[in-house]
Amino acid sequence: MGYANSEAVEKRDCPVVGRRLYDAPVCRVRHTVRIRPALGQAHANRDKAAANMELARLTFNRYQGLLTAGAISRQTYDQEKSAYDQAVAAYNQTTQAVSQAESGLLQTDVDKANETALLRRKEQAEAALRQIEVNLDETIIRAPFDGIITEKYVEEGSMISTGTPLVAVQDPTDNWVDIKVPETELSGYHLHDKVTLTGRDDKTKVTGEITDISRKADFATQRATSERGKDTDIITFNVKIQINDTRIRPGMRFRITGSEPA
Template identity: 30%
Template sequence: MTGPRTKRLIPIAVLVLLAVVLWFTLFRDGRGGAGDDLIASGTVEATEARLGFPATGRVEAISVREGDAVEEGAELAFLDRLEMTARLEQAQAHVVSSRALLLELERGFRSEEVSQARAALDAANRRVDDAKQAFDRTKRLLEGGAVSQEAFDRAQVARDVAESERTRAEEQLRLMEAGPRRERIQAQRAQLAQAEAAVHAIEAGLANLTIRAPFDGIVTVKHREPGEIVAGGTPVLTVMAPDDRWVRIYVPENRLGAVGLGASAAITSDTYPDQEYPGEVMYIASEAEFTPKSVQTTEERVRLVYAVKVRITGDSALTLKPGMPADVRIALEHPPS
């Protein structure tokens, strides 16, 4: 038989149950008394670059330490470059010599060289005249029986040799006056271009032996030490962009429509519970993160969540670090009823 005390406890239990249901309805999605905010937990992330060398080699030096701030383009580490530097110097010397030869061909022969060729031709003409006179004299003497046939043959050979030398001197003078052939100049230009291409290829190889900062950032991890042999693509340093950090949270499907790009947010962390950092919504995923991506019942559809990135806009001291858990409160555009 139910006593009076039991009857009095039943209404109290009902009221407590109703209060629990009401609290769950109001606060289950992170809505406080104002009903205009969405609260979600996530993790701080940042743009990071894991930097390595395209080529395999021995690490000669690493010029930064963990925590150092670096500027875009700064040299952070490099492999042994002695052999490649020597090859570059050799290729550059080849370029210098090829360019000098091309310049000489384009300018043609010097006036002094042309004058020397003319003088050589004049000398050849005089030798021809002397040889002809000697030949004519020897011929007359031979007809008079004053010299032998052998002497006549020698005079004839000397005349022929002098005429041949004059022909060569004439050809040499014509070549100098005309200058180098166009085909030879073009061939030399091609050799110069080939030498310059070799220099560019070696310079590209040297660039692959150096790690440079891809952006302004902070060195967060030093994976290797000088003297180690590293394979191509192996991370040597990790650099973080401190101005590009965000908190990744997940919003239920039934609350997604109230979250807009650019919406203001407040970020807190367990490490610094009394500090609040401003932020704004920078990205809303277009597809649900969980599978299956399409379900049939209403009860299951509301369990789908969408990734949302909230950019950290007011943490110049870099208090919020990648990997740190954080809570985000977003001001909704039109809170659901």
């Protein structure tokens, strides 16, 4: 959950508040190890913790700006600060381990179970790092295709969460028109027929292809008088016409003015 800012919405991205995980594995060894390999591992752990701390610092600085601008809550800010503090603590812990290795104090004992635990923690740390990379990638919301934004559902400062729609994007090459055809005229329409439609201005003419004829009737929309003088309902069926024309816009109305059998 997070807040939308104006730049994020306009550029198709939005803030995603994700908890950062940092872990620096610590264990005791029960068998003798050489100081040089242990020192190399200690340096590797410290370098990784430093990278995690730098990522946490950059994220925390960004959230400081969002808090000042009133774009996030104090609780969200405190969560990110806690994650940064944990990263700093992990870095300090690995720095201390490097100091111990350099002073030749790494002659200790550890059993195989703790070695397995160390590998498990390493895997967890790597998984946490991969999740951070995924979270960073998900802070950018990209359009699934080239198109036109027809609706904007959020404004600056709006609270958003996973699944919240941001905008509606229309593909100008994938348009269709739904025509309500009375049952008395339905036999004249067939799948894949080519039809010509004219707009309400009598100037806009487009051509399309019938791609679907509904088998389910709509509610009665017309009234007719039978030969005996009694009113009767005439039901309609929906005929979908695919039109790949960039002039078509949502809400426009057309009528069929010509057809050509498939």
